[in-house]
Amino acid sequence: MRKLALSDDILLSVDKPARYIGGELNSRDKRLEDVDIRFVMCFPDVYEIGMSHIGMQIIYDMLNKREDIFCERLFSPWVDLDKILREKNIPLFSLESQENVKDADILGITLQYEMCYTNILQILELSQIPMYSKDRGEEYPIVIGGGPCSYNPEPLAPFFDIFYIGEGEVVYDKLLDLYKECKKNNLSKHEFLRKAAKLEGMYVPEFYEVSYKEDGTIASFTPKYEDVPSVVHRVVVQNMDTVSYLSKPVVPFIKVTQDRVVLEIMRGCIRGCRFCQAGNVYRPQREHSLEYLINYAKTMLDITGAEEISLSSLSSSDYSQLDKLLDFLLEYTKDRGINISLPSLRIDAFSLDVMSKVQDVKKSSLTFAPEAGTQRLRDVINKGITEEDILSGSMEAFKGGWNKVKLYFMLGLPTETEEDIKGIPLLCEKIAENYYSIPKDQRIGKVSITASSSFFVPKPFTPFQWAKMETEEEYLRRAHLVKDTFREQLNQKSMKYQYHDAEVTLLEGLMARGDRKIADVIVNAYKNGAMYDSWSDQFNMEYWLKAYEQTGIDPGFYTLRQRDLDEIFPWDFIDSGVTKEFLIREWKTAHEDKISPNCRQQCLGCGARKYNGGVCFEGKN
Missing domain, CATH: 3.80.30.20 (tm_1862 like domain)
Structure with missing residues (x-):
């Protein structure tokens, strides 16, 4: 029987303890010593929300099909467990192995909506991982962000090592193979990130410099190194049927938001x-x-x-x-x-x-x-x-x-x-x-x-x-x-x-x-008490108003x-x-109050065809 990270008395004192024990039908079980990469995949909201998200299930299934990778799940602890973890100094743990998140190789965080940003800092702090990427040494996991909000990653840039821009099925294998190679050759985190930045869809914030005009708008955004691309191209699946479909979805113990x-x-x-x-x-x-x-x-x-x-x-x-x-x-x-x-x-x-x-x-x-x-x-x-x-x-x-x-x-x-x-x-x-x-x-x-x-x-x-x-x-x-x-x-x-x-x-x-x-605003709001901002009973605008004052x-x-x-x-x-x-x-x-034809009626030259071999839909140019 698996050893749980939380004692029985803690589990019995929190709401919905099944959120934290893992072991559901179709959840994966691998021995950490048998894999090369421990990948903890996080949805920064409660279990019921995260387990309703099909994208997380797809990536979980896809990564665990590789024998060399153990992909585990992680969700934000609700406020009752959050308090206990802080009081008892218990590091945050993944569901599958129940081991500390900070000991993983990679922590992947899905960015589905903006109001979960303070929960990302909760995840890092409870995992005892420094919030800012510049403060994380070799002993900490690589922190990767992906999902819809990564299309403007800048408010979160100081907290992440990499942002994955695009659809998850495309580049993860290449990225993980690169990580294995760098790990095998004892390369540093910086050396891995330099190589990762050259992969399509990978954005490494620390390799880019931003300057501002006097009016506060951006003057320039430039790479710090010649071999780092000035433009990051998103990645997409071209043929949808090449995607391996979710054959073993994890079946939750408790009712989730979209059951x-x-x-x-x-x-x-x-x-x-x-x-x-x-x-x-x-x-x-x-x-x-x-x-x-x-x-x-x-x-x-x-x-x-x-x-x-x-x-x-x-x-x-x-x-x-x-x-x-x-x-x-x-x-x-x-x-x-x-x-x-x-x-x-x-x-x-x-x-x-x-x-x-x-x-x-x-x-x-x-x-x-x-x-x-x-x-x-x-x-x-x-x-x-x-x-x-x-x-x-x-x-x-x-x-x-x-x-x-x-x-x-x-x-x-x-x-x-x-x-x-x-x-x-x-x-x-x-x-x-x-x-x-x-x-x-x-x-x-x-x-x-x-x-x-x-x-x-x-x-x-x-x-x-x-x-x-x-x-x-x-x-x-x-x-x-x-x-x-x-x-x-x-x-x-x-x-x-x-x-x-x-x-x-x-x-x-x-x-x-x-x-x-905006990263400083998020940090200050979080330290003021902001968390679970998408939940009406938890949201408090006062934390953010104070953060505006603190940051100017x-x-x-x-x-x-x-x-x-x-x-x-x-x-x-x-x-x-x-x-x-x-x-x-x-x-x-x-502003002319006019409509534009849809893609089947007329191609408007939006630029997307170059991502699909010159084809937009139904095999037509």
Whole structure:
């Protein structure tokens, strides 16, 4: 029996002790003395969140298929265990071996969202690893960051040795082989990092120097050595079916946030929404074959015993073989009581044919994302759907047996007006009227429409990266205007409205758009008490306000200022696939209230084709 890092009395004193014991079905067990590399992979949030993330499961499975590597998992301890570890001076440990994280060769940390940044410092401190990479000697692990937030790694640059820019399946084998070679030849950490910096997709922050102008903007960003690349090119999988699918997913002991099988059907998106970072940095669209997905689905459902399977992509409606995949899933799950979830569907593509196929499947809420309340603003953001699409699509859904609809919007989008703001409840009212126009004997009770609005954050590598944000007071004014307008509608009792936290949004914007100076803000906020900032019951803005005072940083410089087109961004040294020229064209087109065709209609020359052998989608040039 494995020896646990925590005693029984500690485990019994914390909430959900199963978070910390490992040993789940399909978790790996290797002897440390039998492997060359101990790789601890961390998701800096609680177990239930991290174990819901398909990307972590994929990399865990992929690395453990190598006999020379033991990949273990690590999650942020909840605040109760955090306190105990500090009081008793117990070093943080990995789940599989229950050994100290600080003794690993490599600590890989996934960067999924900005509000987990203080938890990264928690992981390092509890592991008894120095926060700053410059203070870590040869005895400490190499710390690598990867994931969506690595497309602007600069606010975290002082804490990491390497950032992996791109999709995890591409370069990890080369990087780990290089580490083995350097370890075998007794090369120093610095020598390994010099070699790693030459691999495609690898960014080593300490090898780059940043200088600033008097106004605080970046003057230059240059490598310190001639053999270090001035531009870091992201890496992507070209042929999705070459990716070894997740054959043995770890089955958690406790219920996780998304307790379902996730079937990734494709990557990338053809749509070109101007606010969407993922839609740009994961270009071009690449699909799994139908055969691959059928085998994958069978394996995952049989192993996990899950009661739901979710089709994962940025725009599931655009998967070319969606009908055939659904035919298989409906037949395979028919007698097994398994629900099929279809997220990321475009309301215009949610045809009666697709809905009729899931008639016999439990109907949960339909989720659509119009993003804006008026057609003008939907054109500005290049959403590519009309009000007619929304109303006809929702009517088909109602006729198909649904009576619950969730709608997602954004407030604070570039060029937004009072009319656009009020358009959110007015659009919801039209949808409700649609439902009640159906004969009463054909309805299923009352319609339930839930509208949610987040506040817009201009993300790197989008056409809106030059845009400014609004103040907290202005965001709240707009949200209250939406709420008040909902109360004026005839069908207000059938509609609910909720909006995100404006303080958290502005903090997210600071970290998404920040440079290396923001690292000091993060450290000070963490030392003040900030942790689990994405959790509303843990978030405390006072910690951050104090950090601004301690560092002299004005957050408005990063959030409330519209950028000039020639300004150097902190992330400009990264080649994300789309060119800056393309993004500028789209920024200007947005201000003309015009839409751009999607990739299947016309190639706009975004630059992504060079990453896929000159091919963008479905084998067409």
